Amino acid sequence: MKQEHNKAHKFGMVIDLDKCTGCGSCMVSCMSENNVPFKDDESDKKKSITWMRVYKLTNGKSFPDTEIVYMPRPCQHCGGKGDHGHSPCVSVCPATATDYGYDTGIVSQIYTRCFGCRYCMGACPYHARYFNWWDPKWPEGMEKYLSPDVSPRMRGIVEKCSFCYHRYQAARDQAYAEGDKDNIPEENYQTACTTACPAGAIVFGDLNNPEHKVHQIVKPDPHPDPRNKHVVGKSRNPKVFRLLERLGTNTKVYYLSDREWVRKQGDNYLEGEWDKIKNHHGDTSHG
Amino acid sequence: MDSALIPEGAKRCSFPKFYMGIAVVGAVVLWGLLAWGLIYWKGLNQTNMNDYYGFALWIWADLAVIAVGGGAFFTGLLKYIFKIDELKNIINFAVIIGFICYSSALLILAIDIGQPLRGWFIFWHANVHSMLTEVAFCLSFYFAVLTIEFIPNILENRQANKVSFFHHLAHNMHGIMVIFAATGAALSFFHQGSLGGVAGVMFGRPFSFREHLNIWPYTFFLFTWSAAAFWPCFTLLVTKITETITGKKLVGDKTVHLLSKIAGWMITSYIIAKIIDTIYWATVTAPSLGFKWTHFYSNNALYGKWMLFTELILCGVLPGVLLIMKSTRENSKLRLLAIILGVIGVCLNRWVMVLQVMAVPVMPFDTWALYIPSWQEMATTILPVAYGIILIALTYRYLPVFPQEQELNYPVEEEAVDEPVVAPAAEPVAATE
Ligand code: SF4
Numbered sequence: 001m002k003q004e005h006n007k008a009h010k011f012g013m014v015i016d017l018d019k020c021t022g023c024g025s026c027m028v029s030c031m032s033e034n035n036v037p038f039k040d041d042e043s044d045k046k047k048s049i050t051w052m053r054v055y056k057l058t059n060g061k062s063f064p065d066t067e068i069v070y071m072p073r074p075c076q077h078c079g080g081k082g083d084h085g086h087s088p089c090v091s092v093c094p095a096t097a098t099d100y101g102y103d104t105g106i107v108s109q110i111y112t113r114c115f116g117c118r119y120c121m122g123a124c125p126y127h128a129r130y131f132n133w134w135d136p137k138w139p140e141g142m143e144k145y146l147s148p149d150v151s152p153r154m155r156g157i158v159e160k161c162s163f164c165y166h167r168y169q170a171a172r173d174q175a176y177a178e179g180d181k182d183n184i185p186e187e188n189y190q191t192a193c194t195t196a197c198p199a200g201a202i203v204f205g206d207l208n209n210p211e212h213k214v215h216q217i218v219k220p221d222p223h224p225d226p227r228n229k230h231v232v233g234k235s236r237n238p239k240v241f242r243l244l245e246r247l248g249t250n251t252k253v254y255y256l257s258d259r260e261w262v263r264k265q266g267d268n269y270l271e272g273e274w275d276k277i278k279n280h281h282g283d284t285s286h287g
Numbered sequence: 288m289d290s291a292l293i294p295e296g297a298k299r300c301s302f303p304k305f306y307m308g309i310a311v312v313g314a315v316v317l318w319g320l321l322a323w324g325l326i327y328w329k330g331l332n333q334t335n336m337n338d339y340y341g342f343a344l345w346i347w348a349d350l351a352v353i354a355v356g357g358g359a360f361f362t363g364l365l366k367y368i369f370k371i372d373e374l375k376n377i378i379n380f381a382v383i384i385g386f387i388c389y390s391s392a393l394l395i396l397a398i399d400i401g402q403p404l405r406g407w408f409i410f411w412h413a414n415v416h417s418m419l420t421e422v423a424f425c426l427s428f429y430f431a432v433l434t435i436e437f438i439p440n441i442l443e444n445r446q447a448n449k450v451s452f453f454h455h456l457a458h459n460m461h462g463i464m465v466i467f468a469a470t471g472a473a474l475s476f477f478h479q480g481s482l483g484g485v486a487g488v489m490f491g492r493p494f495s496f497r498e499h500l501n502i503w504p505y506t507f508f509l510f511t512w513s514a515a516a517f518w519p520c521f522t523l524l525v526t527k528i529t530e531t532i533t534g535k536k537l538v539g540d541k542t543v544h545l546l547s548k549i550a551g552w553m554i555t556s557y558i559i560a561k562i563i564d565t566i567y568w569a570t571v572t573a574p575s576l577g578f579k580w581t582h583f584y585s586n587n588a589l590y591g592k593w594m595l596f597t598e599l600i601l602c603g604v605l606p607g608v609l610l611i612m613k614s615t616r617e618n619s620k621l622r623l624l625a626i627i628l629g630v631i632g633v634c635l636n637r638w639v640m641v642l643q644v645m646a647v648p649v650m651p652f653d654t655w656a657l658y659i660p661s662w663q664e665m666a667t668t669i670l671p672v673a674y675g676i677i678l679i680a681l682t683y684r685y686l687p688v689f690p691q692e693q694e695l696n697y698p699v700e701e702e703a704v705d706e707p708v709v710a711p712a713a714e715p716v717a718a719t720e
């Protein structure tokens with residue numbers, strides 16, 4: 001379905017790192033919502049499937065100045081350079097098995113088309129993509145709890161966070177049924193992690209819709225960053241940042257923190273560069 | 288026992304000795320097949336790859352064999368298009384090496400994908416933006432071209448050649464070989480380049496990402512150039528190994544010196560371009576993304592600056608210079624050293640552009656990831672090597688591969704007095720026209 005440009009959604013989230021306690025509820029809810037299988041041995045985290053993964057960051061100082069922050073990392077649903085939809089992973093997949101939804105901004109994964117070459121995994125700097133090294137398995141009896149809305153994945157293919165796309169489909173169906181197909185109320189489409197977070201650290205919605213909370217917090221700048229033409233949608237909130245923004249991946253997951261050292265961990269900076277760049281955070285590009 | 292199949296006038300070891308050797312290498316092939324079977328049966332969990340290393344040993348092996356196997360295309364190009372006739376003495380062998388390398392690359396790719404039965408999706412659902420799509424198309428077409436180039440040599444087998452149809456087919460195929468050489472050159476140019484593009488377009492990976500010229504990142508051109516530069520090293524190395532095992536001289540010095548000279552100039556020009564590219568990346572590209580170039584060479588147990596030095600200087604500048612200078616080029620020991628360094632250099636470059644790319648942390652709070660391949664990965668990587676040895680042994684025994692073998696090893700004056708001079712053991716396939 002092709003939508004008119006001004007009607008296109010751009011779903012995204014902002015995660016308040018000062019609220020996140022690192023409890024992992026988002027990870028658990030994601031796994032159960034999306035039928036993520038279990039392995040006999042989950043100790044090798046480089047082989048565990050965690051669409052949502054919570055990283056632990058520290059300010060590197062010793063006691064008593066140590067500070068810790070937990071950073072949940074779903075797929076960032078990158079829009080690619082200039083936000084044209086050429087995400088790092090989408091642009092490299094030889095079989096068009098991962099696709100950019102211009103109507104939603106969501107990067108999809110077509111499980112039945114992926115043949116497991118893993119080029120997309122190499123291209124994603126966030127390690128948001130996971131390969132099914134084993135046949136999917138669930139502890140006995142647990143298959144009964146699988147969600148009928150999400151297809152389980154077979155061995156030998158790649159999977160990743162879909163922003164709970166099936167929930168979007170349900171909300172869209174409801175909007176159609178109610179006769180206002182272009183209006184999906186904010187509360188009708190929320191990802192599993194957002195609803196599960198006990199601290200309310202995750203805010204999800206349509207970045208293109210000024211009525212949505214995510215838009216109000218992020219205040220995305222629709223114009224390219226004058227300092228880096230590849231970057232679009234930079235936040236005009238000085239406390240909000242994106243992961244590896246300088247690469248031009250144009251992610252739709254934003255992070256929020258009052259603490260400077262946390263914001264600094266969002267990207268790579270040369271020596272002395274941060275002090276110059278940090279003052280530009282929250283700048284609007286055009287006046 | 289098989290003497291009727293051996294080229295006329297050529298001396299080969301006894302049948303049992305030959306097949307004893309084949310059996311030993313065959314055991315390695317069986318080991319590789321066992322690993323392959325395990326991988327297909329149980330899945331890629333048989334490897335030590337993980338979600339940080341989606342690309343690993345196999346992709347490196349793929350890139351490496353394609354780089355060193357570029358000889359078939361360049362020899363064809365130089366011989367048929369640029370009319371460098373001297374190369375007729377090695378073109379058959381170059382085609383065989385190319386055939387082995389490219390069939391190995393396809394074989395490794397078939398093992399590497401998670402859902403082998405869906406391999407054809409790359410053609411059916413092709414994404415024109417993906418470098419891998421271009422690789423798949425050009426690689427497959429080029430392999431078809433290589434097979435066509437190989438056929439006339441097979442038909443020159445003593446028994447096959449007695450069949451008039453085969454004789455004429457081989458003869459006529461030589462006549463149109465220039466078309467295939469040109470097609471092969473075009474296809475090769477693109478897939479060598481797209482293999483470089485695979486790493487260069489990944490803008491999420493600052494270690495491999497390169498600026499673009501139109502739609503092609505610089506690595507596109509560097510990969511084609513390096514394949515063109517290093518193939519003679521590999522071709523000469525395999526020739527040298529074959530000569531050592533057979534105890535015969537198979538390619539004349541003039542051809543060897545010519546190939547070495549081509550390699551010398553190509554390597555030197557390539558390495559200058561590569562050094563410029565590296566400096567630009569280190570001083571402009573990486574810093575613009577927030578990285579000091581030393582970030583990519585520190586804080587881990589393997590990837591240090593020594594790697595860069597080895598690739599660029601020890602295995603790049605040095606072999607280039609050794610092969611350019613006549614005195615060192617024509618000194619067999621120094622030449623051998625140079626070609627070995629050259630082969631290591633190009634393989635190291637491919638390693639760096641695959642494995643190191645995966646190893647480097649990009650997110651500031653991420654860590655280096657190192658990897659050691661499993662025995663199944665190693666066995667399936669050695670499998671093509673063993674297969675290559677067997678194919679070279681068989682072709683050497685039964686086909687007239689080396690046109691100069693007769694003159695270099697059994698000069699005419701040594702012929703038995705009562706025998707008329709027999710047809711040359713190895714009809715120069717490429718030179719029959
Ligand atoms: S985070 Fe990774 S998987 Fe997700 S859209 Fe970006 S590159 Fe693709």
Ligand code: SF4
Pocket residue numbers: 092093094095096097098113114115116117118119120121157158
């Ligand atoms: S692993 Fe699947 S989704 Fe990823 S690039 Fe290959 S075919 Fe595309």
